[in-house]
Amino acid sequence: MSVKRETPEPRWAAPPPVGGWTADDLDRLPDLPPHTQLIDSSLVFACSQTVFHSRAVSCLSDGLRISAPACLEVVSRFTIDIDRGNRPEPDVVVVRADAVESLRQTRFPASSVLLAIEVVSDDSVTRDRETKPVKYARAKIPHYWRVEDQDGRTVVYVFELKPATGAYTSTGIFHDRMKVSVPFPIDLDLSAIAPRRRAADPQ
Template sequence: MNAEPPPPAPQWAVPPEGGWTADDLDTLPTLPPHTELIDGSPVFACPQTVFHSRAVSFFSGHLLSSAPPGLEPVARFTIDIDRSNRPEPDVVVVRANAVESLRQTRFPASNVLLAIEVVSNDSVTRDRETKPVKYARAKIPHYWRVENHDGRAVVYVFELEPATGAYTSTGIFHDRMKVSVPFPVDLDLSAIAPRPRAADPQ
């Protein structure tokens, strides 16, 4: 009995010379959902943890309710930095005029005011080192990094320093986060933690 031939490798498995481009993310078939492009290479999303899901929902929901007119928070949406880099922050706040169509798949980095990354086990180095450098070079004014410390959210807040073109830390928040830029927010970070379990019926 002849064995069936193995299925062909997906097209994105072998990059072209020079790597893939930002435009390729919209045309390559069979790409997994939420694929990013970092330095010409696709980066695939791992399964979400409960913390990650709750944090993304928390920030996207609260920023949507507090953002002033003219700004639009969007969750898990790619942004164009350059030809070889099209990352997908967990939440971005963009100028509302960046939303041109309900069918668009990315925003230009020039329209992003805030990028938020929720750190996962597989994304620690990217979120702490790789992405902040790229976001700063793209002149995104604000960057927030959210980490899980023993089940509770800690938010590291950074602002672009014009003289150096790099991010500088402006605060570390544990239980309550209150900032005035890019617009005022006052957040109870403990709400990201899992809810208490209901008592077992007697």
């Protein structure tokens, strides 16, 4: 009779006894789930992606790439270094082109980021509305967008960092079309994020 061997716990199942995980640990720990983030020295895992989330990331990334000047890069779902205990992964980031040093790099410094975008999921509401904006503002990221699905309609909340206060202030709420001038001129058709409706079969 064979005895089934128990699968050992991964190394990341138990955090370090002092200080928690660090930003460097995301590159060193084996077998981490894809798109693992570090928030306040704790590992945060991604939930299953919805159609809305996937389409929003694709549409925003494609639209920004078309509009971005050559001195900027648009990258999807890529971690940024804020400090030792925080390495979040925005759904879309716009960075200075010189931040891309190698095709093998795994993160950008927060100082290179001009715009961070979060597409809200059921499990990320508090992080995207409260936790991450505070951290992005402290890292002096000039622009933050939060994208939400409101009953099948895409809504983008736009924020800009005010140097005098070190906090974000709302500069607009967009539904079907988004047209802004910063961090560069952008004109996006937000209705394209909604799934295409099947035409009714002919009778």
